[in-house]
Amino acid sequence: MLKHIYRSYIGSFSGLRREVWLLALITFINRAGTMVIPFLSLYLTKSRNFTLEEVGWILTFFGLGSVAGSWLGGRLTDAIGHYKTMAGSLLISSVLFVLLQFPTTFWGICIGIFLVMLAADAFRPAVFVAINAYSKPENRTRSITLIRLAINLGFSAGPAVGGLIIAGAGYSGLFWVDGITCFLAGILLLKLLHPKRALQNAAEIFLKPKAVLSDRPYLIFILAMILFGFIFIQYFSTMPLYYAERYFLSEFQIGLLLGFNGFMIFLLEMPLIKYLEGKLKSHLFHVITGCFLVGLSYLLINITGWAGILIVAMFFLTLGEMIAFPFSNSFALKRAEGGKQGSYMALYSIAFSISHIFGHNTGMQLISKFGYEFTWYVMLIMGLGACTLLFFAGSLTRKELRQVKGQIL
Template identity: 60%
Template sequence: MKRLFNIYINTFRGLSKEVWWLALITLINRAGTMVIPFLSLYLKESLNFSMSDVGWIMSAFGLGSVAGSWLGGRLTDKIGYYKVMVYSLLLTGALFIGLQFLNTFESICAGIFFVMLVADSFRPAMFVALNAYSKPENKVRSLTLIRLAINLGFSAGPAIGGIIIVGLGYGGLFWVDGITCILASIVLLNVLHPKKAKELDVVKNEHPVSAYSDMSFLIFLVAMMLFGIVFLQYFSTITIYYKDVHTLTELQIGLLLGLNGFLIFIFEMPLIKWLENTRYTKLGLMFFGAFLTGLSLLVLNLTSWSGVLIIGMLLMTIGEMIAFPFSNAFAVERARKGNQGEYMALYSISFSIAHIFGHNMGLQMSNQLGFENTWYIISAIAAICAIILLGLNRKLKVLKNLNANAS
């Protein structure tokens, strides 16, 4: 047991102090995002919106995310990642607190849009900061540590969120989310100030390559958008499925979603450390992650037994643990030859576009076609994503061999 513990601890060695601070800030911030998994339930149960209305509101969520990711990338290249992160966290906190006071369809659409516009400007800046504060050989593990913080926050967040809903109602979620964002900005100002932080891998290109001309990267982004559509069902459609089909309470839903974050916290870093030493490419591993995530929804149609929800969550968790760290690392690697903010903004936008279509698609299909047909269709999308990743992996292998032969 002691040997296993030492192996686990060793997977964290060598990461810079700044990366650890970034992870702590992310943990504080994400612990408060308990609103997001419950947003569709809040809109349906508390504000009595129809499934169709909830779908369109979630599309406004996605549009704000697209705009915020693009804006964050532009601002990061213009004014630097630090200022973008600070202002994003502060303003997001204030906007989340205000969001609870909106109750009409139009005002909530506008409110959700502006919250996500500000909130998701943080993501490109954070990726560029992580790239700067991490040694080249530690990129994947640094990204995994940040994901660990995100998922530990998500693990605690939904579980705490379910308790808050029972005790204080949905309004309490908005206050906690807003306050934690503001706390994260205060920690950032105090521990990660540019004068205190040491950049370890700053990339400056005199003639940067435009991300828009990198065809392989654009194909990769299409695959990530499709993966995002599949994955995001766990943040909107699935919670309603848990409640309506399997009659789970908000607390049970929170605990089930929390299981995902807990498992990632325990197993992701050792898994990534092991996978890094295998012969598989980043894209090859992403293919496997996409396959498992699609399978996690497909198995829900096999039985009405509620235990299948745990099996589905386990499959999705393993798929997520593999797909996200290596997709992050692939994007950071490609970004080194261009404007990093632009590359990482497009990477974030691929998931933001998934927010536009993924939530709405899942909710509208489940309303019109039923959950069973929805899971079949979403699983087919996961299969298309996996095929694209497999094809891109083969293409890049051929290009690599041609370049090796030419030199």
């Protein structure tokens, strides 16, 4: 029985090209290397003595830099290609991470963190386009899932290593290690992932090429992703406060609950995606399913005071996340085949950057004014709103496909 499960799990990774594995390795090194990010608030308050209000504004510049970086990465990917954009992002951000330890004034750090994120997040749309270039069309969603797995593992390993570095060498050591790891990821990219290795996938041309801002179904999809991002990120900002205040969970218990999310992703996401890929359902159908499951987790929390419901809700949240993210990413890549891929994937990245800029603060304000129960119902409604928008986007894409087929016939 265990041997069969093991073989099925390993089999879910089969068929992926060597270049996709290399891209995952580079992404893992890059994400693990950005270990300064989880400790940014502590660094600013303890080492630089900024107030919480000042830290809030600095983190706003963090979000603005992320949005600007995603936009810039998309433009550069369309202009010079994903390979040069990723390499430039890694190498420039490696220098900027090292330099970020030196500003001491409020505006100096605001500008510094903006520039770091501008360079670092230019990587995001480029890596999405690279997935499309290096993976076979039938393996695209699983390739995306492998990159997501690398990102999650990197974000899990980074803070643990970062804590040890701070204890041994202080925050200065953290900035240096961040810079060195980004530099190493850039060198690996230049040495191992040459664009000549990209597949010349024939685009599945069903639609006339469009500018991204004139692609109505895609814009509706992006709006749905912003709403989905709003409700998803609450689990990592406002929800831990709920665990502590309503259920009196310790930091260790909260860490275990959040760790359950990462463990499930590591164990189940790739086999789940391989299974769902075999189903004759559209990408948007799976994204709707994922959004619904995440929204449902908020309803579950509100209908009972049983502490065990927190684990059940986290299960539904993680299941929804595992389904929604890979298939939404895959839908965006497929849609991008009819236009400039960098611009399409930049808008996809920006959707989640917008969620980070406004979502955390919105959740905090709702809880402060109306309480947790009301806020969770708002998140449920937003989740259902995202599902509705995705259904509408799906109906428009089906209508377009029928029109194109009619013209061909």
